[in-house]
Amino acid sequence: MPEESTPRRERKRTVQQMVVVGIIATAIGIAIGLTIHWFPPADSTQADKIDTLWDVLIIATVPVFVLVTVIVCFAVIEFRMRPGEENLDGPPIHGNTRLEVIWTAIPAILIVGLVTYAYVVMRDIEQAPAAGNERVVTVTGQQFTWTFAYNEGGKRFSTAQLYLPAGKSVKFDVKSKDVIHDFWVPDFRMKIDAVPGITTHYRITPKTNAIGDHDIVCAELCGLGHAYMRQTAHVLSKPDFQAWVTKMTRQPAATGGGGGGGAQAGTVDAKALFTQGNPDTSATACGTCHTLADAGTTATTGPDLDKVLKGKDAAFIKQSILDPNKVIAPGYQADIMPTNFGDTLSPQQVDALVQYLSKVTNK
Numbered sequence: 023m024p025e026e027s028t029p030r031r032e033r034k035r036t037v038q039q040m041v042v043v044g045i046i047a048t049a050i051g052i053a054i055g056l057t058i059h060w061f062p063p064a065d066s067t068q069a070d071k072i073d074t075l076w077d078v079l080i081i082a083t084v085p086v087f088v089l090v091t092v093i094v095c096f097a098v099i100e101f102r103m104r105p106g107e108e109n110l111d112g113p114p115i116h117g118n119t120r121l122e123v124i125w126t127a128i129p130a131i132l133i134v135g136l137v138t139y140a141y142v143v144m145r146d147i148e149q150a151p152a153a154g155n156e157r158v159v160t161v162t163g164q165q166f167t168w169t170f171a172y173n174e175g176g177k178r179f180s181t182a183q184l185y186l187p188a189g190k191s192v193k194f195d196v197k198s199k200d201v202i203h204d205f206w207v208p209d210f211r212m213k214i215d216a217v218p219g220i221t222t223h224y225r226i227t228p229k230t231n232a233i234g235d236h237d238i239v240c241a242e243l244c245g246l247g248h249a250y251m252r253q254t255a256h257v258l259s260k261p262d263f264q265a266w267v268t269k270m271t272r273q274p275a276a277t278g279g280g281g282g283g284g285a286q287a288g289t290v291d292a293k294a295l296f297t298q299g300n301p302d303t304s305a306t307a308c309g310t311c312h313t314l315a316d317a318g319t320t321a322t323t324g325p326d327l328d329k330v331l332k333g334k335d336a337a338f339i340k341q342s343i344l345d346p347n348k349v350i351a352p353g354y355q356a357d358i359m360p361t362n363f364g365d366t367l368s369p370q371q372v373d374a375l376v377q378y379l380s381k382v383t384n385k
């Protein structure tokens with residue numbers, strides 16, 4: 023009976039060691055991968071399915087990574103050049119059909135399986151709810167802000183912050199006015215580019231326990247103010263959301279209509295508007311970025327209004343609010359100030375601001 027040669031026995035032992043190392047490393051790798059909190063809270067019904075997909079991908083890919091790493095290490099150790107072998111070539115190998123079929127078939131099966139599963143998840147999370155059981159919010163990206171347009175029972179209005187009722191599906195129609203942005207609420211997981219000229223979509227359903235505030239971020243580098251393109255998604259209970267809609271849709275009736283414009287402008291507290299913004303639409307407060315002695319603000323992100331508005335007429339001030347890129351104060355950059363104040367402030371509020379700014383900067 024021929025004994026196994028010593029190098030052969032040694033190699034067998036090395037392979038056994040590598041298998042043990044591989045199994046342990048796989049177990050540790052999967053445990054770490056599943057323990058780490060990769061994502062923020064899962065606050066949409068879609069988020070759970072995406073997180074599960076992620077976990078499955080970890081379980082499927084960690085062993086592959088470990089297998090490749092262990093084989094590379096095994097080869098380096100086992101087939102290293104030993105003293106006296108400097109001028110030797112390895113044995114001539116011209117291929118191994120069985121091995122090649124195996125290493126082609128297994129990854130192919132793995133990939134087809136994962137692609138199929140990912141496709142099923144995608145179809146599932148993109149599924150439309152029963153007809154009529156969904157609200158559409160048009161999301162418009164521009165340098166450097168988002169605007170959200172609603173159509174609630176035929177009444178249209180826009181806001182600078184997103185409001186959604188918990189437990190109800192929403193479809194976002196995503197557009198861009200200038201360059202490519204990317205509409206992302208990490209807590210909801212879903213994310214899509216806002217591309218000029220086309221409308222992209224996705225839908226989510228905020229969970230009923232997701233009531234509260236969630237960050238909205240732009241996930242596509244879109245210019246100097248990219249990092250400031252952050253807003254908030256407010257998830258409200260259904261009654262709170264209805265109350266908000268009622269408030270928003272009542273506003274035009276109270277301020278619009280045509281007659282009595284002067285009296286309406288008188289009811290706007292321009293100084294409060296300047297320091298607090300428009301709470302109904304969450305329009306940013308001017309004082310967040312601008313210094314104005316009369317309002318007691320000292321911010322320096324934008325120009326000092328006491329200086330740049332001195333001697334300017336109402337038309338210039340109005341233009342600077344509604345179309346801030348028209349004239350840029352020396353030393354400041356275009357595209358930093360939001361350009362959606364025409365949407366988030368009522369005409370009366372804009373007029374009141376213009377009157378107020380004109381008065382306090384031209385004393």
Ligand code: CUA
Pocket residue numbers: 163164165166202203204240241242243244245247248249251
């Ligand atoms: Cu918009 Cu980045």
